[in-house]
Amino acid sequence: MIFGSISIDRNFIMLNGHNQPNSLLNFFESLDDATKQGLADIQSPLIVGLAALYISDNQAQHPYLSSEHIVAVLEAAGVAIKRPQITNAFARAGNKISRKYIDGKLHYRIMTTGRRQVEPYLQLEK
Numbered sequence: 001m002i003f004g005s006i007s008i009d010r011n012f013i014m015l016n017g018h019n020q021p022n023s024l025l026n027f028f029e030s031l032d033d034a035t036k037q038g039l040a041d042i043q044s045p046l047i048v049g050l051a052a053l054y055i056s057d058n059q060a061q062h063p064y065l066s067s068e069h070i071v072a073v074l075e076a077a078g079v080a081i082k083r084p085q086i087t088n089a090f091a092r093a094g095n096k097i098s099r100k101y102i103d104g105k106l107h108y109r110i111m112t113t114g115r116r117q118v119e120p121y122l123q124l125e126k
Contacts, residue, residue, distance in 0.1 A: 024069075027060045028052075028076040035122070039079045042121055046089035048074065048081060050096060050118040053110035064100060064107040 031039075035055075042048040052070045057063045065073070067086045074081050090097060096114030100107050110118070 024056065024060055024062055024073060025076045028055070028073040031055070031077050036077050036079075038122060039074065039077055044089070045081060045085040046093060046096075047118055047121055048079060049086045049089055049108075050093075050110055050114045051122060053097065053108060054115060054118050054122065057110055063109045064102060066102075066105050066107050070108070 039048060039051055042051060049070055052074050053065060056065055056073065067083050067090070070086050071081055071083050090099075090108055093114070096111055096117060097108045098111055100109065
């Protein structure tokens with residue numbers, strides 16, 4: 001699959017500057033149905049993007065994702081969203097996320113205020 005200028009195929013995904021096996025895509029594909037339905041029901045691009053970061057960090061141990069990766073993992077979970085929706089939402093996210101350039105690409109990590117905002121949607125304990 002091609003997202004922007006990054007190629008994400010079914011064998012590898014670039015994470016934290018390194019090619020990783022498609023374990024993150026597989027992880028999101030294998031989320032339980034309740035979590036997938038919960039993600040699909042979120043109408044806000046900001047909240048669904050934060051949810052992807054939250055799950056990636058807490059459950060898959062991948063704290064930083066680019067907007068292309070967020071779109072790819074959400075698609076793997078059955079949620080359709082476009083990259084500009086994520087980048088526009090994250091441009092207004094303030095202290096809910098941190099931003100870091102890795103290999104010249106902007107990556108995002110969820111912060112405490114973002115966690116607080118997304119946890120009710122994921123029905124997780126704090």
